[in-house]
Amino acid sequence: MERSAVLLLWVVMLYPVAEWTWGLQILPGPESEDKAVGDSVRMDCRFTLGKEDVGPLDIEWSRTPPDPTASQIIIIDYSGDRVYETRVEDMKGRLYFSAMDPKNGDASINITRLRSSDAGMYHCKVKKSPGSKSKPMKLDVSMKPSPPTCYVDGSQEVGKDAVMKCSSQGTPPIIYTWTKQGASHFLPSTAVADVSLGTLKLKNASLEYSGDYKCVARNRVGSSECVVKFSVSSSSNKGGKIAGAIIGVLLALLLIGVIIWFILRRKKKTTYEKEQPFEIREDVPAPKSRVSTARSYTVDSQRSSLGSMSPSNMEPYKSHYDRLATDDLERPPAHSPNLTPSYKVAVPSLNRMGAVPVMIPAQHRDGSIV
Template identity: 35%
Template structure:
């Protein structure tokens, strides 16, 4: 950089302009540097005076007002900006009219517009001729990017690979590629080089492999990689399905259990209501009148029937049938219809044997239905069938 100002001064001397007015010159209007490297801002001035100049370098950043970083006054160099103090200075001796500035270990914040102003006591200059401007841009290489996988790499699914660097000036561009055994480079629209995304659709098992992302700008490059393993089934889906299935089965069991409990409860309540209705509507059974008769009455009636049966077993004279039913008295005597022959009652007493009169026997009743009055006297109930002998008589 120092050869350019010297050649310019020599050329000015040859052209006879060494006695021209004061003027500042710059080697280039824009300078680029990579962060961490060294940079030179080339500048020189022309003047017919031999006295020492007054030189000032200023920095105008986008986020701040212009401020002084370096000065030369009465042979003394002074760095005004503390951030640049250990890294900035003049490249050559000022007395050589070469006022180029050297900046070591540049940083991104060193970027901006640098202005150089020169004044000499006994020299005349026109407005703006004594100022030189150089724009410095410090480039920042991409930081190591981070590669990420978005989505489940199952067969038939869609996933997205992303790649991003935290810093880089200018903003880096991203390029995805698949490495060996199958080398493949991707282009838009599959990948977005500005955003660093790569979309893979309808995955298959042969799409598994190592994918590398390269972030690159004018200052340099960096890369990251990710291994894509495509599987045939989704473990998450299987687990989720199992969990949902278990919950569904549990819900069904609980539902049916509640239905069974409700059904049994309703059935029990209905049975209890039916039992209560039966108890309320039921009438106590009535004891039959014959069951309430004392035992003595039953024995008396039984004895009467037995005596009647005994009397009937003995022979007796035949009598014509009567239209009127015979009636049994309470004492066992027979009361029949009046005699038909003149109203006299025949003597049915048997003759005496050896001077001893025989027991008087009552004539047997006519065969026929026993009237209800007679049955009531012997303790029978309506509908009751009395025992009979082979001849049809009561037993």
């Protein structure tokens, strides 16, 4: 009885070992991956089958997002000797099985052009009747440090304190390391570096501190670097630089003044030329006057022109006026050839009627008044 009990106990203890040795098993492999944005990753999931595993083979990959409230989703699967492409929109074209035929024992997958949204817990589940196995795997997707910005903050004179700063963007934590370029990469003895803030303080700077300093920003997925030039100068050199800068500014102002003066002078000259009157030619003959006759003058206008003359002054011209008046009354108007006066009035009769003699200015044939 005791031998039978011991034998039965050994059978019970060895049964799990036999099942692990002969049944479906997922082989050990990496359980986490830490990659940078834009990189590629291989999620390992290799398995072995036993003689008793005779059912259809199913492989299923699922992902649990970093958000604990989000539900697990299937991203790719293999069933019935066929691969079903991912139904996740942001992973299309970037997710596929590593092996051409996963049923040969390799259910690993590849993800290319990683994004921050790809981070999370992944589960590889292999099923083949009568058993099934699964394996979890964690994927972290980080952003490597961007090219940092380096500059000197503070004075660069002998005996003064200076601070060099280095700043980069990326997934924390970011570690900053400073080195001096040249034969020796050692920093000056008075230098104090802060690996988390990216600063390098140089106390009581001397001329030997001058040179190029390199800053390397590094996190768990990558690194970037920059170089800053540190030039220590004496006060006299600084004064010379200031004087040179002032002279340069004065020369620039002088040149600007000359240009403005030239523009104003040219503008004034152009305005003067535009304001000059046109030349008047004196050799052009004056236009001829229109022919007019003594008849065009009315009696009122004649009287107004001769109003200043008294009857005594008109006596010498009386005979001349009488003759002109008689001729005008007897002669028909030039502009009315068809009208003939029906009667004539003599000069003595006009005198008796109270007519006032009017002097008519002499005229040339062309009508101009003499």
